Amino acid sequence: MSEEKNNFPKEKLFSPKNKRLLSDPIGKDNPITVQVLGVCSVLAVTVQLKASLVLAIAVVAVMGLANVIISLLRHGIPPRIRIIVQLTVIASLVILVDQVLEAFVYDVSRQLSVFVGLIITNCIIMGRLEAFALHNKVWPSFLDGIGNAAGYGSVLLLVGAIRELLGSGSLMGYQVIPNFVYNFGYVDNGLMILPPMALITVGVIIWIQRHRDRALVDVS
Amino acid sequence: MKALINFVETKVKPNFEKGGRFEKFHRTFEAFETFLYVKGDVTHRGSHIRDAIDMKRTMVYVIIALIPPLLFGIWNVGFQHFKATGEEVAFIDQVLFGLIKVLPIIVVSYVSGLAVEFIFATSRDHEVNEGFLVSGMLIPLVIPVTTPLWMVALATIFAVIIGKEVFGGTGMNILNPALLARAFLFFAYPSYLSGEVWVYEGAEQFIDGFSGATGLAVMAAGEGTMPSDFDLFFGFIPGSIGETSTFAILLGAIVLVATGIGSFRIMASVFLGGLLMGAIFNLFAVNEFMAMPAYRHLILGGFAFGAVYMATDPVSASQTGVGKYIYGLLIGIITVLIRVVNPAYPEGMMLAILFMNVFAPLIDHYIVEANIKKRIKRMKKVRVQTQA
Numbered sequence: 001m002s003e004e005k006n007n008f009p010k011e012k013l014f015s016p017k018n019k020r021l022l023s024d025p026i027g028k029d030n031p032i033t034v035q036v037l038g039v040c041s042v043l044a045v046t047v048q049l050k051a052s053l054v055l056a057i058a059v060v061a062v063m064g065l066a067n068v069i070i071s072l073l074r075h076g077i078p079p080r081i082r083i084i085v086q087l088t089v090i091a092s093l094v095i096l097v098d099q100v101l102e103a104f105v106y107d108v109s110r111q112l113s114v115f116v117g118l119i120i121t122n123c124i125i126m127g128r129l130e131a132f133a134l135h136n137k138v139w140p141s142f143l144d145g146i147g148n149a150a151g152y153g154s155v156l157l158l159v160g161a162i163r164e165l166l167g168s169g170s171l172m173g174y175q176v177i178p179n180f181v182y183n184f185g186y187v188d189n190g191l192m193i194l195p196p197m198a199l200i201t202v203g204v205i206i207w208i209q210r211h212r213d214r215a216l217v218d219v220s
Numbered sequence: 221m222k223a224l225i226n227f228v229e230t231k232v233k234p235n236f237e238k239g240g241r242f243e244k245f246h247r248t249f250e251a252f253e254t255f256l257y258v259k260g261d262v263t264h265r266g267s268h269i270r271d272a273i274d275m276k277r278t279m280v281y282v283i284i285a286l287i288p289p290l291l292f293g294i295w296n297v298g299f300q301h302f303k304a305t306g307e308e309v310a311f312i313d314q315v316l317f318g319l320i321k322v323l324p325i326i327v328v329s330y331v332s333g334l335a336v337e338f339i340f341a342t343s344r345d346h347e348v349n350e351g352f353l354v355s356g357m358l359i360p361l362v363i364p365v366t367t368p369l370w371m372v373a374l375a376t377i378f379a380v381i382i383g384k385e386v387f388g389g390t391g392m393n394i395l396n397p398a399l400l401a402r403a404f405l406f407f408a409y410p411s412y413l414s415g416e417v418w419v420y421e422g423a424e425q426f427i428d429g430f431s432g433a434t435g436l437a438v439m440a441a442g443e444g445t446m447p448s449d450f451d452l453f454f455g456f457i458p459g460s461i462g463e464t465s466t467f468a469i470l471l472g473a474i475v476l477v478a479t480g481i482g483s484f485r486i487m488a489s490v491f492l493g494g495l496l497m498g499a500i501f502n503l504f505a506v507n508e509f510m511a512m513p514a515y516r517h518l519i520l521g522g523f524a525f526g527a528v529y530m531a532t533d534p535v536s537a538s539q540t541g542v543g544k545y546i547y548g549l550l551i552g553i554i555t556v557l558i559r560v561v562n563p564a565y566p567e568g569m570m571l572a573i574l575f576m577n578v579f580a581p582l583i584d585h586y587i588v589e590a591n592i593k594k595r596i597k598r599m600k601k602v603r604v605q606t607q608a
Contacts, residue, residue, distance in 0.1 A: 185368055191408035200382060207386070 013139070021143040025151035028213055031124045032155040033206045038124045042159055043198040045115050049172050052160030054101065054108045056153030058116060060146060062093045063125050067145030069093075070133040077134075086129045087120070094119045124152055159201050167192030278481055279353040282529075285475035285482070286357050288468035289525065293461040294318035297365045300458050321365050322461055325372055330356040332373040336380045340389070351390035351397070351535070352380065358398035358529060361462025362522065362570075363405060367412055375401040375408075395577045396536045399570055406570065452519040463522040473528040482532040485544040490527035493552020494518050501560055509560050517556050526555070526569035536577040540587040547583055551576045 031037045045051045069089050070077075077085050098116045101109035109116065119125070128148050133141040164170055166189045169177035177186070191197050210216045298314030298321075333356045340346075359376055379401035384393045406413045447457045455465025463469075476482025498514025505511040517523060531537060531551050538547040551572045558568025565571060 185370070187368075187371075187409055187412075189408045190410055191404060194407060203386075 018140060018143055021140055022147040022150075025144075025148040026154055027151075028216060030151045030155065030209075031127075031148050032152055032202065033209050034216060035124075035127075036206075037127060038122045038152055039199075039202065041115050041118065041122060042156055042202055043195045045112055046156060046160040046163050046198050047167065047193055048111075049157065049160040049164045051108055051111050052156045053172075054105060055112055055115060055119075056149075056156045058097045058101065059119060059122065059125070059152055060149040062090065062097055062119055063128065063145040063149035064142055065093050065145075066090050066125060066129060067133040067141040068138055070129045071136060071138045071141035074134050074136075082130075082134065083126075086126060090125055090129075091120050122152075124148055155202070155205065158205065159198055162201055163192045163198060167197075279351065281475065281479045281481050282354045283357055285472035285479075286354075286361065286462070286529065288471040289361060289462040289465060290322075290357070292455060292465045292468040293361060293463075294322045296455060296464055297321050297461065299456065322360065324369055325360040325363070325365070325367070325461070326357065328369045328372045329359045329376050333359075333376045333380050336377050336385070340385050346389060351384070355379070355397045355401075359401045362398060362402045362460050362525065362530075364413065364460050367405065371405060371409055371412065375404045378404045391535055393535055394581075395574055396530055396533045399530055399574055399577075402570055403574060449516065449519065452516065460522060460525075463525040466519045466524040469524045469528050476528065476532065481534070482528065483534075483537065483544055485541065486532045486537055486548040487527050489545045489548030490531050490552045490555075491518055493549035494523060494527075494556050495552070496549070497553040497556035501556065517559070521559075521567050522569045523555060526573055527551070530569075530573050531576075536580060538580040538583050538587075540584050543580070543583040543587045546587075547576055547580055550579075 025031060028034065032039060032042060041055065045055050066086075066089050070086060073085070073089075094117060097119070098109070101112070101116060128145060132144045136144070161171060164172075165176060169175060169182075169188050189197075295311075295315050295318055298309075298317035301317055301321075302309050302314060330352075333352050337352050356376070359372070359379070363372065363375075379397040383395050383397040383400040384390065387393050402413075451457055452466070454467050457464050473482065473487060477484045477487070494517050495514050498512075498517045501510040502512075502514055527548075531548060538544050551569075554572035554575060555568040558565050558571055562568075
């Protein structure tokens with residue numbers, strides 16, 4: 001990293017441009033709610049907040065590292081086989097993450113099952129490698145990776161929290177809705193646990209976001 | 221009446237017009253204004269076919285058609301309750317008991333649904349959608365009387381927002397909002413919508429041997445006693461508020477067909493589809509449910525109610541003539557298929573109609589395409605003949 005800084009002493013580590021790389025994907029350039037990528041895993045793993053959190057962290061790790069590695073290799077990758085190289089890098093990282101999860105949080109890794117492996121196919125990661133890391137320096141690429149993963153993760157956490165709260169009355173496995181509410185006649189919403197409700201929740205989030213930021217609505 | 225109109229026009233209306241004190245609520249005012257008397261202009265938006273009557277009048281006809289099942293449902297709630305507790309009471313007590321139970325559900329459904337409608341109409345500045353006048357009545361009729369009121373409110377709000385407003389309001393919805401409300405309840409709170417006891421459950425003890433299972437539940441579980449065909453047809457059975465009496469529903473069907481609002485093609489083909497599939501199952505008859513006479517499917521559960529009031533919804537149904545037959549037939553077939561083959565869902569009507577709602581535009585598309593092809597062919601033939 002120091003090498004990079006020496007080459008470009010003028011640009012600060014957190015220049016406004018770099019900050020935007022980090023903050024844009026969380027807000028107005030969110031990979032899920034604006035670009036509508038990677039929706040599949042959002043539908044599948046957000047039944048509980050814990051699983052959402054673990055997957056979000058996993059994606060942050062994979063995406064940050066993958067962007068750094070591809071950015072470092074960007075001059076050495078022959079353009080014709082770049083997709084395969086990207087895929088290999090992502091796959092190796094995903095296997096690493098999978099092993100770590102199995103070693104330290106075994107139950108969650110069982111719960112996430114195939115979706116950890118499917119991080120490989122998450123189009124956000126591949127998309128950022130193609131669109132950004134391949135043409136940019138290491139530090140901005142890292143920020144871009146972290147930013148996009150955080151944007152993805154934030155939606156994952158939001159949907160996970162809503163679904164677990166309304167579907168099971170708990171957060172992170174702890175009961176949040178007090179017992180007297182249940183005694184009063186409240187019942188957990190079974191529909192929230194089913195995948196269609198994740199789709200509708202994401203849809204409502206998109207709706208609210210576009211309602212607040214009219215610039216996102218493409219008026220043709 | 222003249223005096224009322226005069227009063228509204230001169231005293232109340234200016235407040236809601238541009239520059240008036242309550243300008244923001246002029247959509248709300250308009251909704252109530254057109255409810256009181258016929259205005260000069262008629263409905264001009266929405267994907268459905270329009271004619272010289274305002275949509276509000278159309279909806280009022282449907283409400284009139286809904287009166288027989290509603291009245292019967294109210295009485296049946298009381299009848300089932302006192303049958304369960306083994307008490308002998310007068311007719312009027314049964315009706316009163318039913319009223320006390322059913323009226324709050326109707327009020328909650330209307331209030332919560334209209335509140336959402338008014339909020340959207342005000343914030344988006346479009347007309348208040350009259351469609352909810354019917355949906356608000358259909359929702360209470362398709363759910364069991366034991367459903368808690370807050371669930372009714374939640375389901376109604378969900379149906380109006382996700383089922384209708386998201387797509388652009390009345391006339392734009394893909395799915396039938398009332399059925400969506402029921403589907404929401406069915407999947408969100410399954411124990412309240414597919415339980416054993418569908419009559420009012422209070423502090424009173426039920427008499428021995430009484431089971432609140434519906435006919436469909438009896439058939440799906442393979443135990444319990446099946447009500448007689450007479451009871452099934454006239455509706456002296458437990459079930460959702462408005463669905464039990466095929467007889468009352470047929471009365472409503474006459475109103476719908478006579479006024480030209482409900483499509484006879486759809487109604488007839490749904491019944492035909494049900495009979496057809498029932499007959500096919502009769503041929504195999506490997507279990508008791510399959511061996512059940514086909515006609516009984518039509519008087520069991522919500523089949524008739526769905527066929528008459530839900531499948532014929534002019535917005536979510538097929539629009540083309542032939543399309544209506546296909547749409548209706550498939551609803552009947554799928555309903556019986558779900559009922560007999562999938563024991564997890566004793567009532568297939570709701571799922572079948574929602575499913576076919578989604579396919580209705582596709583059916584229409586192919587019907588229209590086929591028609592275009594046919595006419596092009598005919599044109600070619602004519603051209604060849606004239607050239608020869």
